[in-house]
Amino acid sequence: MLDSIATSITLNGDPYPLDRDTALTALLERLNMRRGRVAVEINHEIVPKARYDETMVRAGDHVEIINFVGGG
Structure with missing residues (x-):
């Protein structure tokens, strides 16, 4: 019997494991990214x-996140 089934997404071109479907805001928090500074x-x-x-990230999704960094 399986306790849980790991899933994965493609995040910025690389495999990234998820335990289950995840809210986009939860994924951003897990990655330590501020929602106001990403696309x-x-x-x-x-x-x-x-x-x-309200957006869910599901197994097999291809996710691209661009993090804006300030500076000069």
């Missing part, structure tokens, strides 16, 4: 910041 695309579609809370 996210899931399966080649940009996710509006207003939809981060």
